[in-house]
Amino acid sequence: MKEYEAVVIGAGAGGYEAALELGRAGVKTLLVEREKERIGGVCLNEGCVPTKNYLESASFISVASRAQKLGVIMDVKGLNLERLREETIALKTEIRTGVLWMLEQAKVQSLYGEASFVDAHSIEVSGETISFEKAIVATGSQSRKLPLLPIDSKKILSSDDVFELTALPKSIAIVGVGAIGCEFATFFSSFGVEVTLIGRGSQLLPHEDEDVSKALLRAFKKRGVRVMTSATISKAEIKVEEVELFINQGEPIKCELVLVAAGRTPYVEGLNLQNAGINRDEKGFIEVSPSFQTSQSHVYAIGDCVNTPGFAHAARAEAKVAASNVINARKEENASVSPSAVFSDPSVASCGLREKEAKARGIEVEVKKAYFKANAKAKIHGDDSGFVKIIVCPKSGIILGAAIIGAQATEIIHELLLAIEKKLTTRELKGMIHVHPSVSEIISYL
Numbered sequence: 001m002k003e004y005e006a007v008v009i010g011a012g013a014g015g016y017e018a019a020l021e022l023g024r025a026g027v028k029t030l031l032v033e034r035e036k037e038r039i040g041g042v043c044l045n046e047g048c049v050p051t052k053n054y055l056e057s058a059s060f061i062s063v064a065s066r067a068q069k070l071g072v073i074m075d076v077k078g079l080n081l082e083r084l085r086e087e088t089i090a091l092k093t094e095i096r097t098g099v100l101w102m103l104e105q106a107k108v109q110s111l112y113g114e115a116s117f118v119d120a121h122s123i124e125v126s127g128e129t130i131s132f133e134k135a136i137v138a139t140g141s142q143s144r145k146l147p148l149l150p151i152d153s154k155k156i157l158s159s160d161d162v163f164e165l166t167a168l169p170k171s172i173a174i175v176g177v178g179a180i181g182c183e184f185a186t187f188f189s190s191f192g193v194e195v196t197l198i199g200r201g202s203q204l205l206p207h208e209d210e211d212v213s214k215a216l217l218r219a220f221k222k223r224g225v226r227v228m229t230s231a232t233i234s235k236a237e238i239k240v241e242e243v244e245l246f247i248n249q250g251e252p253i254k255c256e257l258v259l260v261a262a263g264r265t266p267y268v269e270g271l272n273l274q275n276a277g278i279n280r281d282e283k284g285f286i287e288v289s290p291s292f293q294t295s296q297s298h299v300y301a302i303g304d305c306v307n308t309p310g311f312a313h314a315a316r317a318e319a320k321v322a323a324s325n326v327i328n329a330r331k332e333e334n335a336s337v338s339p340s341a342v343f344s345d346p347s348v349a350s351c352g353l354r355e356k357e358a359k360a361r362g363i364e365v366e367v368k369k370a371y372f373k374a375n376a377k378a379k380i381h382g383d384d385s386g387f388v389k390i391i392v393c394p395k396s397g398i399i400l401g402a403a404i405i406g407a408q409a410t411e412i413i414h415e416l417l418l419a420i421e422k423k424l425t426t427r428e429l430k431g432m433i434h435v436h437p438s439v440s441e442i443i444s445y446l
Helices: 013-024 041-045 048-069 081-105 179-190 210-222 312-328 355-360 376-381 409-421 426-430 439-445
Strands: 002-009 029-033 109-112 115-119 122-125 128-137 141-143 156-158 171-175 194-198 226-228 233-238 243-247 253-255 257-260 264-266 299-301 340-342 348-352 366-371 386-392 399-406
Touching (some): 002 013, 013 029, 013 081, 013 312, 041 048, 041 081, 048 081, 128 312, 171 179, 171 253, 179 210, 179 340, 194 253, 210 226, 210 348, 210 386, 210 399, 243 257, 299 312, 340 409, 348 409, 355 386, 366 439, 386 409, 399 409, 409 426, 409 439
Parallel strands (some): 002 029, 029 109, 128 299, 156 257
Antiparallel strands (some): 122 128, 141 264, 243 253, 366 386
16 A cells, blocks of 8 residues: 555646645645546646637637728638647647646656545555545536536537537537636637527626626627527427527527536545545535635645635635645635636626625625726727726725726736735725726726
């Protein structure tokens, strides 16, 4: 039986970050992942990296349109999806190689295979028993399954399957109006695919404020995306050439492909958590304390397998806290504000307290807005839609939350994130001198 001071189960963004922290601190660490090609987890293989690479290709369509208005002569003929797929595979391979190199430098040992708990201090991987003093579970998530839309990877796709397509469909129905659904709606509609976006809730991006959702809805309608909210799918019929979706008892929607993008669920099957006495909540997430300890104090859990924001950057922040607690035997908590980002067009980002949360909790706030229509650089870029809003304490003037929809939202949000972290007031933030012209200059208009 091999013995380790620490074992990390799962090599996604949170898992390999935790392993690196432990290894660099001199802790004898084993990192377990199903197979070498899964290093990087969902983020690298089917999530953040490939999605944003696909969206980067889509962004050139709007850039080309703007360039032509400015007198640049160019001819955009469409998309070679097979070539984009190959380039994305090469990108993932390059990043994975870099991660493996960092793990090697940190003296982290790797083992490939399915891990399952034997008891609270040992796991089994491919028939081999490993004992540990402490462990961090970072097994991530998997695509949510819908009974009426079983994934067959042919007509009914998961978000993972999109990256296996070698040709664009003529039409696609995307089930799910969260970040994943909205990003894929942006990608497909950019290249002329007829997109229908379907959600059970009353708005796009259910976790964002209503005004942000309405602004995104207007933008999607402008680009030809059909949006159906408060929609219930009663039946799906798969035919040779198309799929028919019956919604709200109305006429069926006909499309070439259906993409199920209804969120993700924790990936913990096969871990045999019960053997280690590790508890899960009613939604299947591993229960953790604020310091990411499970019901077994020497076992920690982070990332998508726990009920915290499902972002790679959140998982990495949690990894640093959990690893520090393993190394220093402390109970530190993650006190940082975690931003959210949606790389749709227009892009959306937010952090801190949302307006609807303040109302639900009875917190008195003041809302300030600035619109990109007054921003010169946004106009130069060719997109002056959207706005920045901040949620402010009316007594102190301290900024409690922020949301952006529009040009470079996923970059500008960091300035507001810093303001919230450091408890800056509106006056202090606006007092900073911003470059003119710049998109971030919009902060000074608040």
